[in-house]
Amino acid sequence: MELITKEPRSLKFHGSGGALFGILIVNFLLTVVTLGLYYPWAKAKRLKYLYAETELADSRFTFHGTGNEMFKGFIKAIGIFILIYGVLFLCAMTGNTAIKIVGVLIFFCAFIIIVPLAIHGSMRYRMSRTSWRSIHFGYRGNRKELIMMYLKGIFLSVITLYIYLAWFACDLRSYIIGNIRFGSISFRYEGKGKDLFLMNLKGLFLTIITIGIYSFWWFRDMMRFYINNIKIVKNETAYNIKFNGSAGDIFILFLTNYFLVIFTLGIAIPWVMVRNIKFIYENSMIDGEFDTSNIQQTEEDFKDATGDDMLDMLDLNII
């Protein structure tokens, strides 16, 4: 029999679908009425709620970002997109074929470079604005390094017909996760490209021959690959995290979520979000005894939300 230890093994979520529904519906109405300008404040409200209802060792997380900060970022991000599209449009209007080609090239290059820029900015902002027991998270990645890694990854992925994508994804994750700090705690990602590639190959193959049934096992493997490869490093000791969800659990979760959304025409989405968060929290456990009482404050304050808003506009989800 397992002893009940006082040390935390996992995150807990206290939020409810009803409360989240309330927040999202008000957000939605205000966003529509203001033709989208309310978006940054809506996002701040949503994140504050989700963080405030997340608990580790009896203490809640706090999201310190504000609508005003994110609005500034939002305006800058819109400006950048208008600039990129504007250049393309002007080049297209000249009617000169050479200029048109240059315009399209600039457009694509801008879009390729904007992604790592946005990831970098977003990580710095999000991490700095997150705290637990007053200890702030932080991101120490280097913008240039990330851009170079990204360009190399895109290039190699394209010339290897996307086979390199698995290695690229692992490099990116280990760079990003490796640069996250939670006060004096750091993280490491140990997933290997080869393993991810083989896992996806197997997953794809078996999903096709089982007409989709295997996809739940594949999804479980992906979750395991993502979560089990994250190591929490404290005082030079690495702690493992384990994902315990089974394919059956995932199947039931997906199936019920699916029917909830379909039969309520999407109204049940907040409840589904809460179910998903709870599922992930409950099934991700820290292996071993992890002392949360002596984490030291180490990170600085960072308030520029441009990258975070840019990432939203690109509709990318990195974490």
Added chain:
Amino acid sequence: MIFEAAYFDGNSSQIYKVTAEIKEGSILLYHGNELMIWDVNKIIFQESYFNRNNTVLKYGEKFPYTSLELNSEVFQETLLKYNPHLKIKNTDIKFFQNLSNKSIIGIVVACIALILLSYFFFIPATAEFIATKFPPSYETELGEKLYEQLSEDFDVDEEKTIAANEFFEALHINSNYPIKITVVNSPIKNAFALPGGHIVVYDEILQSMNSEDEFAALLCHEYSHVALKHTTRSLFRSLGTYMVLSLVLTDVNGIVGVLVENAHNIKSLGYTRSLEEEADNYGLKIMLDRGIDPKGMVNLFKHLKEPQENAVDIPEFLSTHPLLDERIKYIEKKYKNKPVSAKKNEELSEIWKRL
């Protein structure tokens, strides 16, 4: 009033169990024999969720801040009772947590009504308004660019193009737009208008016509698209609707998204058809004003009806043009009520011979 709380000094995650006493202007924090005094005016109140039993307060002048975490449903209430000048922004989620299913359904129905209202009335009206205010010179410029793009693949029939333009001039239509007609060799039986004045006629449709009246009908119809700003109007309309739809659908799952998108496509087809009908009517009016036999339009549709290779029978609700039988019917109905002096226009027939 006294509360049990956890205090964090901002340097480490060490918990200091404290008792917090709320006074006017300050909160006193007792930890063993130590006493800390928080000035309530230096507490950084973040947007919080009222009525939630967990509160985290942030305190200090600069990063890193100290904080206090407590589990009490009455803490904020008490703090405000002693310090009514404090402004705490609250989102009262209990209101939503306690809502009955009936009220939730009510809210949802109201939201849906609002969306439908803006989708069916507000957006189209705004788009139409902007489109009518859109200067013709911009339209012409836009049309010119579009034409340049398209014309790269055109096999233009120069002689017929000249004749067609003379034909249009002979119709004596005063227009804000510089109308330029191009005749293109192509096996497709079609013609279309670009915003701002370009009209492209495929030779195949010319070959199928029997009289100048039909060509006049075709030009009047296409000219109406230009004069009534049809392309510009639909452009603004789809832009506006697209913006609203993407706003509405950001959080909605794939299946609902696909359903809404298809419904929207079918509705836009309806709009395109209403524009075609508008162009038919306006074109017919131009013809009648110039004493051109309106039968030309009916005959034109009849020719278009003739079987074309690889043509597909599309049910009307999926088609962009009103079905030709329908069009013939409503055109015949329109001009039957009007006395027509269908005299031959010599000038037009002369030019027609060259086409």
